[in-house]
Amino acid sequence: xxxxxxxxxxxxxxxxxxxxxxxxxxxxxxxxxxxxxxxxxxxxxxxxxxxxxxxxxxxxxxxxxxxxxxxxxxxxxxxxxxxxxxxxxxxxxxxxxxxxxxxxxxxxxxxxxxxxxxxxxxxxxxxxxxxxxxxxxxxxxxxxxxxxxxxxxxxxxxxxxxxxxxxxxxxxxxxxxxxxxxxxxxxxxxxxxxxxxxxxxxxxxxxxxxxxxxxxxxxxxxxxxxxxxxxxxxxxxxxxxxxxxxxxxxxxxxxxxxxxxxxxxxxxxxxxxxxxxxxxxxxxxxxxxxxxxxxxxxxxxxxxxxxxxxxxxxxxxxxxxxxxxxxxxxxxxxxxxxxxxxxxxxxxxxxxxxxxxxxxxxxxxxxxxxxxxxxxxxxxxxxxxxxx
Numbered sequence: 046x047x048x049x050x051x052x053x054x055x056x057x058x059x060x061x062x063x064x065x066x067x068x069x070x071x072x073x074x075x076x077x078x079x080x081x082x083x084x085x086x087x088x089x090x091x092x093x094x095x096x097x098x099x100x101x102x103x104x105x106x107x108x109x110x111x112x113x114x115x116x117x118x119x120x121x122x123x124x125x126x127x128x129x130x131x132x133x134x135x136x137x138x139x140x141x142x143x144x145x146x147x148x149x150x151x152x153x154x155x156x157x158x159x160x161x162x163x164x165x166x167x168x169x170x171x172x173x174x175x176x177x178x179x180x181x182x183x184x185x186x187x188x189x190x191x192x193x194x195x196x197x198x199x200x201x202x203x204x205x206x207x208x209x210x211x212x213x214x215x216x217x218x219x220x221x222x223x224x225x226x227x228x229x230x231x232x233x234x235x236x237x238x239x240x241x242x243x244x245x246x247x248x249x250x251x252x253x254x255x256x257x258x259x260x261x262x263x264x265x266x267x268x269x270x271x272x273x274x275x276x277x278x279x280x281x282x283x284x285x286x287x288x289x290x291x292x293x294x295x296x297x298x299x300x301x302x303x304x305x306x307x308x309x310x311x312x313x314x315x316x317x318x319x320x321x322x323x324x325x326x327x328x329x330x331x332x333x334x335x336x337x338x339x340x341x342x343x344x345x346x347x348x349x350x351x352x353x354x355x356x357x358x359x360x361x362x363x364x365x366x367x368x369x370x371x372x373x374x375x376x377x378x379x380x381x382x383x384x385x386x387x388x389x390x391x392x393x394x395x396x397x398x399x400x401x402x403x404x405x406x407x408x409x410x411x412x413x414x415x416x417x418x419x420x421x422x423x424x425x426x427x428x429x430x431x432x433x
Contacts, residue, residue: 099126099135103189104160104413109152113349114421116414119160119188126193133195134176136166136207138410141188141431142222143417144256145320148348150202159187160413161202163227165210165218166192181210183221188413190433203378211388216395221388223256223428224395224402230387231342231377232260238380239340239373240316244269247310249329252320252345254281256428259289260391260400261318266290267399270316273309275302275325277423284426288401303328313337321346327359333370341374348421403427 101124108118129135142163150161163185171178173196184207185200186192194207210221223229235257242248248265252258253274262272262285274285274294282294293309295302302325306314313334319326322344330339365372380387394400405425407416410433420429 099191100124101126101189101191102410103187106151106154106156106158106160109156110148110349114148114414114418119414121411124189126191129170129172129193130195131172133193134168134171134173136182136184136186136192136194137169138164138166138186138190138192138433139181140165140219140222141410141413141416141433142226143413143420143429143431144228145343145345145348145421147417148421154201158201159189161185162188163222165221166207176209181218182207183210183226184208190410203381205378205381211385211392213392219404219406219428219430219432220402222430223404224260224400225388225391227377228256228428229260229391230380230384232257232264233387233391234377234380234383235340235342235375236261236264236316236318239375240318240338242268242270242316245271246315247271247273247312248316248318249273249275249306249310249314250318250320251275251325251329252343253285253291253294254278254423254426255320257342258318258320259285259403259427262291263289263400264394265316266292267394271310273306273314275321275329281426284403288403297325303332306332316340318342319344323347324358327361330361330370330372331359331364333364333368335368337368337370339370339372341372345421405429407431409433 103122103124104119105122106118107120110118147161163183166182166184166186168176168178168180168182176182184194185202185205186207199206210218213220213225236242240248242265248270250258250262250272253262254276258274262274266272272291274291275297276282276285276294277296277298279296282296285291285294295305306329310332314329314332315334315337317329317333317337317339319339319341320343323346325346364370391400403426405427410431413431416429416431419425
């Protein structure tokens with residue numbers, strides 16, 4: 046007697062799922078069993094839960110910077126990323142910012158951290174409906190190509206969450222690292238909240254050809270001030286006057302600051318936006334009018350100096366007390382609760398043609414350090430960025 050039995054089984058191999066029909070023919074003499082796989086019911090199915098191993102590249106701090114930063118202070122390594130968990134998303138970097146603050150801030154943290162910095166990143170995988178695939182974010186994830194971000198993520202420096210790129214229309218997304226990002230807000234809030242400029246006054250901006258300084262000067266000019274910039278080359282001086290609308294520019298490397306400032310502002314200085322510190326700032330403060338206002342944004346002139354042997358500067362207390370100057374340092378994070386206000390106002394001025402910008406772009410993640418050190422040496426004009 047011959048008996049037949051048909052069975053169906055589901056088997057999988059190499060991301061394929063097959064429906065298999067097994068026909069067994071049984072003999073009393075234990076003969077062979079035949080297996081057939083009908084082609085018409087073979088189904089190829091890619092699982093939505095499959096995970097390809099993703100590797101991120103990142104720069105790790107292996108030595109704290111001493112004097113000028115060296116390439117060997119950082120190490121480029123690979124990191125394998127785990128599968129996403131609920132609430133997380135994977136962001137792939139498109140643009141990186143290099144800024145002066147990175148240089149001194151690294152000293153605050155232990156070796157082994159990912160190098161500090163802000164980036165524009167595209168969401169390429171998501172398990173968070175608030176951050177869908179193909180949207181872009183602005184975040185301080187550091188010098189790394191891919192980042193898994195969870196709802197509790199806060200950056201090391203500012204302790205802030207990444208945020209979705211604002212709607213800027215057809216403008217380049219890289220602007221959200223510059224004029225429509227942290228530098229733009231630094232200029233906006235630092236100038237308006239601390240210097241409180243008035244039409245007809247005179248303002249001096251040091252580090253004037255950088256991302257923040259060039260922005261400060263343009264806002265001040267739009268408000269009716271006489272604007273004087275201090276920078277480090279004739280090319281930058283020409284750019285400030287011809288394109289950014291500054292009234293006067295001083296090349297501190299070839300023009301004595303104090304005497305040229307007296308020519309540019311014979312009646313004195315009302316406001317000073319300080320990005321550099323050192324002797325330049327001392328020269329400016331000694332030419333300020335009574336009740337002058339100083340916003341101290343940075344001190345790039347000392348970032349490469351040995352902190353144990355900083356150069357001595359001109360004593361400032363006599364002029365501070367005699368002219369009753371108000372000097373206030375600040376971090377832009379003071380205004381995080383008004384962050385979008387600054388972006389939207391700068392965007393409006395940009396669309397109205399009242400603000401212009403320039404980016405010095407370096408291509409390639411492998412060239413991050415070259416862009417960073419070039420920025421610290423003053424080789425950039427406007428905002429320094431890196432395209433991944």
